[in-house]
Amino acid sequence: MDNRRNIYLVGLMGAGKTTVGRQLARRLGRVFFDSDHEIVARTGVAVPTIFEIEGEDGFRRREAQTIAELTELDGIVMATGGGAVLNAETRKRLHESGWVVYLNVPPALLFERTKHDKNRPLLQVENPLARLEELHASRDPLYREAAHLTVEGGHLVAAGIVQYLLREYSRLYKS
Ligand SMILES: Nc1ncnc2c1ncn2[C@@H]1O[C@H](COP(=O)(O)OP(=O)(O)OP(=O)(O)O)[C@@H](O)[C@H]1O
Ligand SMILES: O=C(O)C1=C[C@@H](O)[C@@H](O)[C@H](O)C1
Numbered sequence: 001m002d003n004r005r006n007i008y009l010v011g012l013m014g015a016g017k018t019t020v021g022r023q024l025a026r027r028l029g030r031v032f033f034d035s036d037h038e039i040v041a042r043t044g045v046a047v048p049t050i051f052e053i054e055g056e057d058g059f060r061r062r063e064a065q066t067i068a069e070l071t072e073l074d075g076i077v078m079a080t081g082g083g084a085v086l087n088a089e090t091r092k093r094l095h096e097s098g099w100v101v102y103l104n105v106p107p108a109l110l111f112e113r114t115k116h117d118k119n120r121p122l123l124q125v126e127n128p129l130a131r132l133e134e135l136h137a138s139r140d141p142l143y144r145e146a147a148h149l150t151v152e153g154g155h156l157v158a159a160g161i162v163q164y165l166l167r168e169y170s171r172l173y174k175s
């Protein structure tokens with residue numbers, strides 16, 4: 001297996017990028033990064049606070065910069081923030097420097113998974129399900145553009161997705 005090849009997970013809020021990415025990294029004996037967690041560690045404040053102080057644009061600038069730095073590393077697994085693919089340079093950077101997996105999950109299920117969590121500023125609206133549906137419609141093409149593989153993951157438990165990705169990865173990148 002090509003141990004230098006990075007693995008990146010993209011998809012909407014609640015798709016399971018952090019959950020799957022962390023398990024995948026453990027199984028491969030790799031270092032795991034989460035771009036959201038990295039931004040929080042660097043700024044010392046939570047994501048909603050960055051949105052409040054610097055706006056979404058400010059958060060996006062930090063996100064693009066953080067991902068640019070992490071993609072310079074070798075052999076990592078990274079979960080990206082749900083909106084990272086809005087940046088065209090980030091999409092290209094991810095696609096060219098690693099194996100990109102899009103976890104595609106229906107908005108109704110994303111809503112069930114995220115409805116009690118206050119940590120996602122874009123979902124603090126009157127109708128978060130409608131918001132997730134809009135975000136899914138507008139971003140789905142961007143996730144597909146960045147990705148090498150799409151997992152229709154709605155019906156799968158995280159461990160099942162990890163198993164599937166381990167098989168695909170070793171098939172594609174065995175040396
Ligand atoms: N395959 C799965 N089946 C059922 N529940 C899952 C699955 N994957 C993740 N979850 C649950 O859904 C919630 C959101 O998962 P997670 O935080 O990994 O999503 P995410 O894609 O990283 O979201 P964000 O972009 O907001 O960081 C968590 O409570 C997690 O336990
Ligand atoms: O989908 C999005 O735009 C976001 C997803 C989260 O991972 C965070 O990066 C933030 O809440 C924005």
Ligand SMILES: [Mg+2]
Nearest residue numbers: 017018036079
């Ligand atoms: Mg996450």
